[in-house]
Amino acid sequence: MTLTKQDFSGGLPPPSELGIAGMDSGRGKEKAVLESLAGGDPFGSVEPVKNPTGRLIMHSMAMLGREFCYAVEAAFVTPVLLSVGLPKSLYSLVWLISPILGFVLQPVVGSASDRCTSGWGKRRPYILALGIMMLLGMALYLNGDMVISALIPERGKQRTWAIVITMLGVVLFDFAADFIDGPIKAYLFDVCSHQDKEKGLHYHALLTGLGGALGYLTGAMDWGHSVLGRFLGSEFQVMFVIAALVFLICLTVHLCSIPEAPLRDDSTETKLLLKEDGPSQYGSIESVNNGYLKPGYVQTRMTMKCLLKALLSMPSHYRCLCISHLIGWTAFLSNMLFFTDFMGQIVYHGNPYAPHNSTAYLTYERGVEIGCWGMCINAISSSLYSYLQKALLPYIGLKGLYFIGYLLFGIGTGFIGLFPKVYSTLALCSLFGVMSSTLYTVPFNLIAEYHREEEVRGNIQHSEKGIAEAIGRGKGIDCAALTCMVQLAQIIVGVGLGFLVSAAGSVIVVVICASAVALTGCCFVAFFVRYVD
DSSP states (O other): OOOSGGGOOSOOOOGGGOEEETOOOOHHHHHHHHHHHHTSOOSTTOOOOOOOHHHHHHHHHHHHHHHHHHHHHHHHHHHHHHHTTOOGGGHHHHHHHHHHHHHHHHHHHHHHHHTOOOTTOSSHHHHHHHHHHHHHHHHHHHHHHHHHHHHOOOHHHHHHHHHHHHHHHHHHHHHHHHHTHHHHHHHHHHHSOHHHHHHHHHHHHHHHHHHHHHHHHHHHSOOTTSHHHHHHSSHHHHHHHHHHHHHHHHHHHHHTTSOOOOOOOTTSSOEEEOOOOSSOBTTSOOOEETTEEOTTHHHHHOOHHHHHHHHHTOOHHHHHHHHHHHHHHHHHHHHHHHHHHHIIIIISOOOTTSOTTSHHHHHHHHHHHHHHHHHHHHHHHHHHHHHHHHHHHHHHHHHHHHHHHHHHHHHHHHHHHHSOOHHHHHHHHHHHHHHHHHHHHHHHHHHHHHHHHHHHHOOOBOOTTTGGGSOOOOHHHHHHHHHHHHHHHHHHHHHHHHHHHHHHTSTHHHHHHHHHHHHHHHHHHHHTSOOOO
């Protein structure tokens, strides 16, 4: 079950109502027991203490490091795949394996992290493990070819193994980088008050944009002819060293930012007697039996069937939020994944299939290069808009921010498709950043609002059949359900857009589709997503 301080609906009872079996009656030890059970005071809607701004910025450093590595991947993964000789028939496989795995496993790991009893906290062990997987994936796809060449002398086997190792690295990196967002958000929600959650999400978006901009700028430099490039062998190795150092520093700062109190059950010497006044509520603790937390509950009830029941039991406003998030990411990824190709073919009128020494191909490469600068503009815009959101929020609310993000992106991509000129396209790239910042902040702000409302009102209950038998749902699984919409959007884009481009014979259909989907999302967020007053 989710044993967090937000998951109990009542107020803080007086000490006389608590019985702690086998423990001393000292107030200090009692407080330590309660905090160890729930990552702080487990009762009612009592919120954590306010965190200093510096702590929230430290917590957000993980997003800077992750986005820096994402930008490095965007800049180098295609050249790497081409350099090892990956067949075109395997391209779609590379980009589909990771989101499929993430979509299936994200809620499972999110639910498991809700019940993690590590002494280091619920979320940080998962964040550390996923961070290590990101580094391993980067090491494989940026250095795999060099390592295979050194280990395997036969040229025929070299190519095969280089393709395998590089594909494995790309899939592993994408899987971990997509996956890590859920535990990071849940970690923020666990240890922060409601006001700090809003501030923390804005800092997340700010540093996400900054990390992307730094990553694109670093990738745009010619490292191959530098001193580092000559020393390490190639620009791929230089970028791995830089990206690994940046990510390690950011991850370390993040993990040391805000302490997590561990979650424990009564398999330890502590047993907490609770008074249960009514039926189990959404997000509440159901594992109380005769006043005791069931030992081994996590292990005995964590089944895929129960998990699916918990997801299907999601209240309608959560489902609508997930659908709106899916629509937004589908529009955003449709544009972003094909944007540099769009710049090369449509804006610059180049040809990627022409001979590599031809004018048409060199023109295409120039367009791709300018497209990368457009992505840099997008990242800077995202960072700046995340700061502007704080000023706009009191005036237009979350609904206004959500609607404006989708609307501006839809209009911007529409104009790019209708008028594909260099300078206008680069200027409109700033609107991509508005959408990016919106997707990284507003949906998670709404999740926080929903949780807060449930803590205060305590009136969302499970049905008597089915869900009462299922495992409880907490912040980890809610964040995971929302973030796995990103993987589902990747699957939709990866499968669908290829057919659309083939049918239309031009990548211009990509930005037109992105615009149409985003404008549809405007209607959805205006009429179907619920906003807490």
